[in-house]
Amino acid sequence: MTTILGTGAMGTALAETLLDARLPAVVWNRDPRRAQPLTGRGAIVADTVEKAITGDGPVVVCLFDHRSVHDVLDPVAAALTGRAVLNLTTTTPAESRELAAWAAGHGIAYLDGAILAVPAMIGGPGSAIFYAGAEAVFAEHRDLLDRWGESTFFGADAGLAALYDMAMLTGMYTMVAGFLHGAAMLAAEGVPAAEFARRQAPFLAAMTGSFAGYAATVDAGNYAGGGQSLRFTEAALAALLRASTGQGVSTEVLQPVHDLVRRQLTAGHGDLDTARIFEELRTTR
Numbered sequence: 001m002t003t004i005l006g007t008g009a010m011g012t013a014l015a016e017t018l019l020d021a022r023l024p025a026v027v028w029n030r031d032p033r034r035a036q037p038l039t040g041r042g043a044i045v046a047d048t049v050e051k052a053i054t055g056d057g058p059v060v061v062c063l064f065d066h067r068s069v070h071d072v073l074d075p076v077a078a079a080l081t082g083r084a085v086l087n088l089t090t091t092t093p094a095e096s097r098e099l100a101a102w103a104a105g106h107g108i109a110y111l112d113g114a115i116l117a118v119p120a121m122i123g124g125p126g127s128a129i130f131y132a133g134a135e136a137v138f139a140e141h142r143d144l145l146d147r148w149g150e151s152t153f154f155g156a157d158a159g160l161a162a163l164y165d166m167a168m169l170t171g172m173y174t175m176v177a178g179f180l181h182g183a184a185m186l187a188a189e190g191v192p193a194a195e196f197a198r199r200q201a202p203f204l205a206a207m208t209g210s211f212a213g214y215a216a217t218v219d220a221g222n223y224a225g226g227g228q229s230l231r232f233t234e235a236a237l238a239a240l241l242r243a244s245t246g247q248g249v250s251t252e253v254l255q256p257v258h259d260l261v262r263r264q265l266t267a268g269h270g271d272l273d274t275a276r277i278f279e280e281l282r283t284t285r
């Protein structure tokens with residue numbers, strides 16, 4: 001029997017996928033009213049964490065953040081000794097590693113997971129979950145994990161799934177902010193965001209085709225290969241900034257990108273490939 005601690009939007013989706021496949025699950029949520037609807041799908045609802053973990057199946061944790069994971073697991077750490085804990089709560093790499101060390105200290109087999117999907121996607125096409133940490137837990141419960149989405153294991157370092165997750169989300173959030181910036185530019189002329197979205201989505205999808213080229217340049221560490229130069233990109237970004245200001249739109253999203261490029265021009269790298277932004281970013285570590 002699988003235990004699921006946390007039946008918020010995501011925990012509920014995880015539980016429903018198992019229950020719909022007639023796999024037994026016991027669920028717990030801090031606010032019991034959020035777990036109750038799952039009884040209709042066949043879940044056992046436990047009123048305490050202690051009761052929820054009395055079985056011998058995997059303990060799946062899907063709570064709000066790193067702090068809430070400790071809030072819930074710390075009091076039952078002794079009872080979890082010898083058990084497998086799969087933590088699907090979003091955490092930073094350092095937080096995942098801390099949880100893995102905490103688990104090891106209690107004799108708990110810890111698998112860290114990062115969900116690359118929204119609740120409605122769980123169990124359907126496009127849902128992916130990254131894992132890292134205890135490979136034996138990943139292997140033993142692979143059938144279960146694959147029901148939620150495509151499962152990928154990144155290695156014994158428990159921070160790696162979270163690191164990939166954070167890197168993926170960085171790309172997503174900055175892209176969304178860029179889309180909203182563009183929508184704000186057009187909104188000044190009364191163009192609905194929906195109209196812009198219809199045009200922006202296929203354009204951005206097509207542009208992702210250039211990632212492989214940027215990646216090849218970055219991996220080779222050779223920015224003199226003749227791709228789009230930083231000088232060209234600087235002029236393009238400067239035009240975007242002028243156009244944004246002209247539309248009365250804040251440059252908060254775009255300005256840092258321009259600053260990054262300008263700094264490299266000042267340092268004499270104007271003829272190099274725009275992919276050199278990578279070098280400029282990682283020097284801050």
Ligand SMILES: NC(=O)c1ccc[n+]([C@@H]2O[C@H](COP(=O)([O-])OP(=O)(O)OC[C@H]3O[C@@H](n4cnc5c(N)ncnc54)[C@H](OP(=O)(O)O)[C@@H]3O)[C@@H](O)[C@H]2O)c1
Pocket residue numbers: 006007008009010011012029030031032034062063064065067068071072088089090091115116117118119
């Ligand atoms: N939703 C998404 O699209 C999505 C996508 C990828 C990853 N995730 C990750 O999945 C996790 C859950 O997200 P969600 O969408 O299910 O969020 P949610 O609907 O807000 O649910 C949060 C859950 O955490 C519980 N919780 C919060 N603080 C707690 C504490 N101190 N002690 C005990 N329980 C606590 C809540 O309990 P109560 O109901 O009692 O408040 C609830 O069960 C997050 O880490 C999120 O980043 C979500």
